[in-house]
Amino acid sequence: MLTGVRVPVESLTRVAAPDPEPVTLLCFSHLRWNFVFQRPQHLMSRFAEEMKVIYWEEPIVIAPGETAFVQVRQAEDFPDVTVAVPHLPEGLSMPEAEATLTRLATNYAASLKGALVKWYYTPMMLPFSRQIEADTIVYDCMDELSQFKFAPPMLLELEQELIDSADLVFTGGSSLFEAKKDRHSSVHLFPSSVDRDHFALARSGATDPQDQANLARPRLGFYGVIDERFDIDLLRQMADARPNWQFVMVGPVVKISDEDLPRAANIHYVGGKTYEQLPHYLSGWDVALMPFAINEATRFISPTKTPEYLAGGKPVVSTPIRDVVRHYGHLQGVQIAYDADGFVAACEKALELAKDPKGQWLAEADLLLSATSWDTTQARMSGLIHDVLGERTGVQQNMLVAAE
Structure with a gap:
């Protein structure tokens, strides 16, 4: 009866809010997880303590005519990190390989639930992953890859596209920071640390x-x-x-x-x-x-x-x-x-x-x-990422309230 006249009634029963979907970090890297343990491994193994981490490697070539697939495994010594390795049949042209990788990456990403962070160590993985919608995009620039031996000619163009689409740009050293700081509004210096x-x-x-x-x-x-x-x-x-x-x-x-x-x-x-x-x-x-x-x-x-x-x-x-x-x-x-x-x-x-x-x-x-550690570096990066995620969640909530 009281509810009919809209009198608020206090209840002692607490209604538990549903647990939010876990955040997933999808890391695209040109460095294989088992190659040399360095910046990507230090950071991703720590991010895996607070969110789901998937480490996407470069493709492995299989026999011609075989069906392309993504091999998924747990990282050795880091079971909370998932390593995803695409396998492509030998003989594909560049457009065919890109189309196949796009299909594999899109299908894989479609299975992920909750907020998604796309994290890039190389712009060369942008062509097959750009269409994957993400709540936050991070470019962690640990090297000036365009200056390396056998660097692809389109790398610089793709890097600019990545910087333009990124929410956050991290750099692995002061010289890289100076080179990137004027190319994006949110560039942050995170020198490599030490365990x-x-x-x-x-x-x-x-x-x-x-x-x-x-x-x-x-x-x-x-x-x-x-x-x-x-x-x-x-x-x-x-x-x-x-x-x-x-x-x-x-x-x-x-x-x-x-x-x-x-x-x-x-x-x-x-x-x-x-x-x-x-x-x-x-x-x-x-x-x-x-x-x-x-x-x-x-x-x-x-x-x-x-x-x-x-x-x-x-x-x-x-x-x-x-x-x-x-x-x-x-x-x-x-x-x-x-x-x-x-x-x-x-x-x-x-x-x-x-x-x-x-x-x-x-x-x-x-x-x-004593002033540096990978734990501190990862924590500061995580704070910036969650700031971006929080801002976007807030906008969505405000829009829902306005609509009601």
Whole structure:
């Protein structure tokens, strides 16, 4: 009776609001999940703790005439990350491959429920995914891919389209930020960080891997992808100048020929290793190296190795990569060298520092490292994404109220 005259009645019964659909992050990456554990893996494994993460890789070629499909699996060691790998039959023309990828990606995305975040590491995946509607689009620019060897000619045009359509643009270093900041209204600098606890294992005497355990000292090491950004001539000259130094090169060789690599009795290529193995190799070195070539491919890089090496307690010697000089060049534990002679001299200084593993140089580095972590970086990114999602949800709610 009271409701007939519209008198409000207070009820003690609470009606539970329906749980919102989970947010899905669909990450398009040119780097395979199992290739090298770096920025995408650090971030996506952390985003997976708060939302559903799907990591879409580049296609794998299958036999001609076979039916295209998407293989879905859980990421090794990260069961909350789903890796999606399209498989395309050999022999497709570029338009046919793009049409097939569009169909696969569209059908896959149609099965996803709730809000969708599209996250891009490469503009080259835009042609087959642009039609997938998303609540937020993120471009995380970790490299200037147009400057890399064999870069597709349409990359720059696609990147501009991606920037124009993105809600948020993140950059992996200061040089990239400066290059992108005027091309979008919401560009944010998120330099690559470091998992300090993981690499601190190198300070506590981790087990020396078998393939370097018998090498003499001093040992100078590098880990990472060995490609056109690596100064192979510098390595050759150092090995010639100091035949009693052992140079340990950890990582896959990509886009350059094995035949072009310098060969000497004191240069040791041990191949690619897992992220878990890296502190063990680092522990067995006296000095950590960053012998990058100074060219267009390295103009905008901001290597994660610098903080990782320092977190492992090793002094670092690097060529003058702009972001390394800017952020770490003032540290006593980071030596910058411009040529082979200078690199050898810098390594000698670093070897002296290495004799004092608890010295002031390391305390200085630790103070700098204490201000950064992948957890903090991901949390700040997540906040920006949820701001965009919240604004859009608010607009939709206001429209519904107005309609009523």
